Amino acid sequence: MLRQAEDEVFRSRTSSLDPWLPRLGMMSDGGCRNAAELWRRPRAEGFGGCLRIVTEWATRRRRSEEPNGDAAGRVLPTRIIALAMLAARENLARAEAVMVAAIEGDMPTLATARDLMERFHRMLRSGTPEALSAWIMDAKASLIASFGRGIADDQAAVRAALTEA
Structure with a gap:
């Protein structure tokens, strides 16, 4: 290209x-x-x-x-959309960034879920369990509620993993 x-x-x-x-x-x-x-x-x-x-x-x-080159109007595979949604924003190509912005504009709940996943990844990388309780509360009211419940159920183990990392 x-x-x-x-x-x-x-x-x-x-x-x-x-x-x-x-x-x-x-x-x-x-x-x-x-x-x-x-x-x-x-x-x-x-x-x-x-x-x-x-x-x-x-x-x-x-x-x-055009998102994905000349594939205008074509529905992208879920795997590609998920990878773009979870990728660091600064690592996205222009077409991917446009696609993510369009998705987040049309589906604010998906944007919230993406932000929650970014917060969770930051907690994992920084090893800061202090933010875990607030994250669980926010996650329970989002599209990733089942994941949030799983983290809440194993909160002691997650806190230990965060401090050990």
């Missing part, structure tokens, strides 16, 4: 589009998705490139923004 990058590492020559990329990006981000219109505006300001160049750029940009 190196050809989709705006700052390609191996590209040996510049394109007539290069100086106009920031302007085109701003127009596209502003909602203009019509390639002909994206071509007309810079053309009026002195861009000498052809419509085909702008059309190809707009197509590559649109495809790179």
Whole structure:
């Protein structure tokens, strides 16, 4: 997918589009998705490139923004969604981050469950059992209530594991 990058590492020559990329990006981000219109505006300001160049750029940009490449409208496997939902936010690719944000926007209870799992992972990594009681209370009122009940039932063992880690 190196050809989709705006700052390609191996590209040996510049394109007539290069100086106009920031302007085109701003127009596209502003909602203009019509390639002909994206071509007309810079053309009026002195861009000498052809419509085909702008059309190809707009197509590559649109495809790179689609979740999972060209699979628009396809339902992703649960495993992939779960991995993206549980991954550290800073480790997500742009398409995955967009997908996670859309899921969390549509399902706030799932976002809450994700936050609870992140809190639990932080407790495990830092070995801080002090936050366990509050976490159990929050977990009991969420989508991961059964997991929270299991932790509550074995609270003494979990606290011991947190302090031993």
